[in-house]
Amino acid sequence: MTTALATPAAPARATGVPRQWRWLARLHRPALICGGALALLTAAALLWLGGPLTDASAAAWKAYNACAWDEVCRYDQDAIILYKEVYTWTTAAVLAVPFLVAAWAGGALVGRETESGTARLAWTQGVSPTRWLASRLTLPALLVVVGSGLPAALHRWAWTAADGRVDTAKSWHSSATFLAGGTVPVGLALAGLAAGALAGLLLSRAMAALATAAVAVGVLWAGAHAALPYLWPSVTRVSGLRDGPLGSGMHVGEGVLTADGGRAAAPCFTSRLPDCREELADLGATAFYRDFHPASHYWPLQLVTTGILLAVAGLLTYAAFQVLRRTTGTARG
Amino acid sequence: MTVPALEADALGKRFGRRAWALRDCSFRLPAGRVCAVVGPNGAGKSTLLALAAGLLAPTEGTVRVLGARPAAARPRVGYVDQDKPLYQQLTVAETLRMGADLNPGRWDADTARRVVAGGDLDPDRRIRVLSGGQRTRVALALALGKRPELLLLDEPMADLDPLARHELMGLLMGEAAAHGTTVVMSSHVVAELEDSCDHLLLVGGGQVRLSGEIDDLLAAHTRVTAPATADLSPHQVVESRTTGRQLGAVIRPSGPLPADWRTGTPTLEDLVLSYLRNPAAPALPPAPETLEAAV
Numbered sequence: 001m002t003t004a005l006a007t008p009a010a011p012a013r014a015t016g017v018p019r020q021w022r023w024l025a026r027l028h029r030p031a032l033i034c035g036g037a038l039a040l041l042t043a044a045a046l047l048w049l050g051g052p053l054t055d056a057s058a059a060a061w062k063a064y065n066a067c068a069w070d071e072v073c074r075y076d077q078d079a080i081i082l083y084k085e086v087y088t089w090t091t092a093a094v095l096a097v098p099f100l101v102a103a104w105a106g107g108a109l110v111g112r113e114t115e116s117g118t119a120r121l122a123w124t125q126g127v128s129p130t131r132w133l134a135s136r137l138t139l140p141a142l143l144v145v146v147g148s149g150l151p152a153a154l155h156r157w158a159w160t161a162a163d164g165r166v167d168t169a170k171s172w173h174s175s176a177t178f179l180a181g182g183t184v185p186v187g188l189a190l191a192g193l194a195a196g197a198l199a200g201l202l203l204s205r206a207m208a209a210l211a212t213a214a215v216a217v218g219v220l221w222a223g224a225h226a227a228l229p230y231l232w233p234s235v236t237r238v239s240g241l242r243d244g245p246l247g248s249g250m251h252v253g254e255g256v257l258t259a260d261g262g263r264a265a266a267p268c269f270t271s272r273l274p275d276c277r278e279e280l281a282d283l284g285a286t287a288f289y290r291d292f293h294p295a296s297h298y299w300p301l302q303l304v305t306t307g308i309l310l311a312v313a314g315l316l317t318y319a320a321f322q323v324l325r326r327t328t329g330t331a332r333g
Numbered sequence: 334m335t336v337p338a339l340e341a342d343a344l345g346k347r348f349g350r351r352a353w354a355l356r357d358c359s360f361r362l363p364a365g366r367v368c369a370v371v372g373p374n375g376a377g378k379s380t381l382l383a384l385a386a387g388l389l390a391p392t393e394g395t396v397r398v399l400g401a402r403p404a405a406a407r408p409r410v411g412y413v414d415q416d417k418p419l420y421q422q423l424t425v426a427e428t429l430r431m432g433a434d435l436n437p438g439r440w441d442a443d444t445a446r447r448v449v450a451g452g453d454l455d456p457d458r459r460i461r462v463l464s465g466g467q468r469t470r471v472a473l474a475l476a477l478g479k480r481p482e483l484l485l486l487d488e489p490m491a492d493l494d495p496l497a498r499h500e501l502m503g504l505l506m507g508e509a510a511a512h513g514t515t516v517v518m519s520s521h522v523v524a525e526l527e528d529s530c531d532h533l534l535l536v537g538g539g540q541v542r543l544s545g546e547i548d549d550l551l552a553a554h555t556r557v558t559a560p561a562t563a564d565l566s567p568h569q570v571v572e573s574r575t576t577g578r579q580l581g582a583v584i585r586p587s588g589p590l591p592a593d594w595r596t597g598t599p600t601l602e603d604l605v606l607s608y609l610r611n612p613a614a615p616a617l618p619p620a621p622e623t624l625e626a627a628v
Contacts, residue, residue, distance in 0.1 A: 019434040026427070027420055117418030120388050124412035125475060126436035128404070329390025330404040 020127060020135035031104055032143075038100070039147040042093040043154050049086045050158030057083035058165035065167075084168060087158075094155050094180040097148045098188035098217050101140075105196025106213030109136055111206035129328045133197065133321060140193055148189040156181035172295050173250035175225055182302035184224065187309030192217040194316035201323045220312065224305050231304040234291040241271040241280055245290040250301075252292055256285035263289065336400035338364040338483050338515035339385055341541075343394035346380050353539050354380040358394070360534055360544040362517065364482075367509060369526035369547075370519035371605055372536035378519040379415060381536065382485045385517070386412040399482055408439065411481030411514075415488045417472040419460045425449060425471055426456035432475045444508060445478030451504060466497040473501065477508050484509065486518040490525060502529055523602045533601070535608055542608045542616050551598055557582050558595040571614040572607035583607040 025032060056079035064080075067073035110133075113119035123129045159181055162169040170177040179185070196213035203209045229252040237247035238257065245254040245266070255266045264283055268276035293301060324330070339362040346355045355377035362368050370378050383389045384396050387403030387410070398406040419428060429449065433440040449456070454467055463471065469489065476484060489505075490498045506529050509516045517534075520526050533550055535543035543550060554571065561580045565573060568590075573582035583599055590596055599607070608614055 019437070023431050023434060027422065116421075117414050117416050118420055120383075120386075120412070120414055121418050121420075121472075121475070122435070123388060124386055124407065124410065125432060125479065126408055126439065128407060327390060328388055328404065329402075330387070 020131070021139045024135060024139055028108065031108060035100070035104070035143070035147055038093070039097075039151060042090060042097075042151045045086060045090045045093070046151060046154035046158050049083070049090055050154065050161040053079070053083045053086055054158065054162045054166060058162070061165065061167045080166075080168070083162070083166060087162075087170070090151075090155065090158070091176050091180045094148075094151045094185055095176060097151065097185055098192040098221070099214050101144050101148070101189045102192030102196045102213035102217040103210045105140065105193045106199045107196070107206045107210030109140065110197045110200025111203065111209030112200075114200055114204040114209075115206045123328065129324050129330050130321060133201075133324055137193065137197060137317060137320075141190060144189045144193055145186055148185045149183075152181055152183065152185040172298055173293065178228070178298075178301075179221065179224065182299070183306040184302055184309065187306035187313065188217060188220060188224070191220055191309050191313040191316065194313045194320065195220075198316050198320040198323065201320055201327075220309065224309065227308075228301060228305060229293065231308070232293065232297055232300045234293050234297075236289055236291050239288045239290070241277075241285060241287060243288065244269040245288040247290040247292045247294070249295060249297070250293040251290065254288070254290040254292075256280065256283060257287045257289050259284045259286055335364055337361050337397070338366070338399060339368075339517060340397045341381075341384075341394065342396075344381075344384065344391055344396050345393040346377075346384060346389060347392045353392075355384070355536075355539045358536075358539075358541050360541050362515070362532060362534070364399075364515050365513055366532040366546075367506070367516045367530045368518070368532035368534055369523075369530035370517060370534045370536060371523055371526065372519075372521065372542075373609060374521055376536045377539045378521075378536050379487050382412070382487045382517065382519060385483075386410055386485050388412070406483075408436075409482045411476035411479050411484040413469075413472045413476045413484075413486045413489055415491065417465075417468045419468060419471060419475075421461040422459065424457050424459050425454050425463075428460060428471055429456075429474060429478065432478050436479045439479055441478050441480045444480065445474040448474035448477055448504060448508070451500070465492040466494065466501075469493060469497075469501060473505065477505075480512060481514060483515045483517065486516065488519055488521075490520070498525065505529075523605050527601050533605075535605055537609050538612055540616065542614075543604075547601060551601065551604065553585055554599050554604055555584055555586050555590065556597045556599040556603065557584060557590065559591075560593070563591070563594065569615055571604075572611045 056076060060076040060079045063075035064073060067075070110119075113122070119132065122132050127135075159169070159172070159177060163172075172178065179188075192213060195216040196209065199209035199212040199216070200206070203212065229250055234252040235247075239246040256264050258264055264285070266288065267279045267283065269288075271277040271280055341358050341360050344355060344358040345353055347353045358381065370381065372378050380389065384391055385398055385403060387398070387407045396403060399409055403410075420431075423431065429442070429445050432445060433442060449470060451470070454463070454470065460468065460471065469492070473489070476486075490502065493501065502525070505516070508514065518526065518530070531547055533543060533545065533547050534541060559580050559582070561575050561578050563580055565582055565584060568587050569585040571583040571585065573580060583603065
């Protein structure tokens with residue numbers, strides 16, 4: 001360590017970002033280790049889930065379903081329960097990643113520096129404010145893409161492995177499953193990173209920025225959840241009055257079609273019941289309809305949601321740079 | 334005429350919709366000076382230094398640093414914040430290595446090492462366990478290692494004991510003299526600056542009250558003791574007090590003084606206090622001749 005004191009006057013070699021990254025990694029070593037460990041543990045758990053646990057659970061379900069009613073049914077109930085538990089916990093872990101990223105970005109990455117004044121130290125140590133922020137966003141963004149993308153991809157893989165084999169597996173459109181798989185967690189985590197940076201710059205208080213950024217991710221999460229059905233054109237399935245509305249997937253809306261071609265809310269769901277038949281006749285209903293997203297809409301919905309989240313992340317990043325430029329009077333670069 | 338180290342023109346800064354921290358602030362500091370920025374707490378000293386360091390954008394007016402915008406001059410300016418912020422988790426050696434990495438092409442490792450070495454500091458100690466004086470030393474090492482042309486120090490000696498204060502001030506002045514660095518240092522303790530500074534910027538209530546070479550400022554003012562009936566009106570009165578039949582005042586004479594007045598040169602502390610006690614006293618415009626003389 002003492003050799004550092006003998007560092008010769010640094011020649012003007014390739015400068016800038018890589019050096020700042022080195023110090024960024026040094027300053028946030030604990031977070032890097034914890035975050036990496038969390039991502040790897042989650043990834044390992046998901047591999048376990050999608051491989052051996054799914055196989056064991058699928059075998060148990062097969063045995064269960066093969067049981068005749070009159071004999072003692074032997075199947076591996078523990079395997080079914082273990083699958084369910086590990087699925088629940090790994091899903092929660094993947095869902096937590098964007099919140100953790102946002103809290104870290106708001107609290108430690110930017111908020112602590114603006115609160116304690118070390119940001120000012122950096123800005124007067126040859127790192128312009130914009131380069132300072134750029135280095136604090138790019139490397140973490142890369143790590144966040146890997147750290148949230150890998151678990152999310154494995155989550156989708158594990159879900160796919162169980163689809164149709166494990167009877168209690170969650171449907172593709174259940175909120176937690178949809179938002180934990182695919183590309184949405186990456187978009188959410190990047191938006192969290194940008195929200196944390198902006199909160200840290202605006203509030204200059206680590207704890208306040210931590211909380212604000214986490215709440216911002218919660219708002220985005222709820223927004224994504226609420227807007228999801230409308231982010232891609234749904235398909236409509238029309239079904240007979242006796243059958244009720246049909247079509248499985250993510251429901252958008254349902255009701256009855258009337259003789260004049262209009263839509264109306266369904267008072268009841270099958271004309272096999274006499275009362276219902278009368279009510280449907282009064283409405284002039286000719287058929288039931290259901291607007292929904294079939295499983296084939298999984299990727300379009302994922303990608304559109306992710307795109308919107310990335311746009312939000314971009315706007316937040318732009319806002320963060322603007323705030324920094326305005327407060328420090330740095331015009332460009 | 335050389336480029337001034339620091340030049341403010343109608344500079345003002347307001348935080349949010351609150352009162353102005355600094356307003357209508359104009360002055361000019363020639364290069365190579367050691368300038369004391371003096372004023373009570375909350376006078377706007379820190380704001381002025383942060384504006385000069387390019388850490389804050391002015392609300393109105395301009396400030397030029399080494400002839401450039403503060404943001405553009407940042408690589409040539411050293412700054413030490415009042416709180417001496419440092420990364421707590423780094424060791425002393427790592428902190429200096431970071432200084433070298435963040436200031437490629439400018440870093441003077443010898444200077445930085447000398448500043449730290451004087452403090453009997455173990456390079457492997459973490460910043461978080463250092464005393465106030467040791468932290469100040471490391472913060473100064475970072476600022477000086479950058480070999481700045483202009484060094485801005487916000488209350489650099491505030492949390493130091495007299496011994497450390499004396500030692501660090503000596504070190505600072507030595508480094509500044511050796512490299513011809515312009516130093517601007519704020520303090521609310523006038524006495525600690527009197528020996529080391531040759532230029533004064535007195536800030537009070539967000540405005541510049543006095544600015545110029547200390548010797549010139551002292552020479553421009555006279556402390557007088559006169560009969561209570563004396564008429565001070567031809568002169569600019571900074572402060573006057575009547576005790577019994579006597580009148581004591583600090584004035585800027587505009588002509589010869591009557592022979593029966595006792596006169597003397599005020600001390601720097603007298604002068605500063607007389608201005609701070611009398612916010613209504615006219616601010617002394619920077620006399621053109623002192624500026625020229627200073628260049």
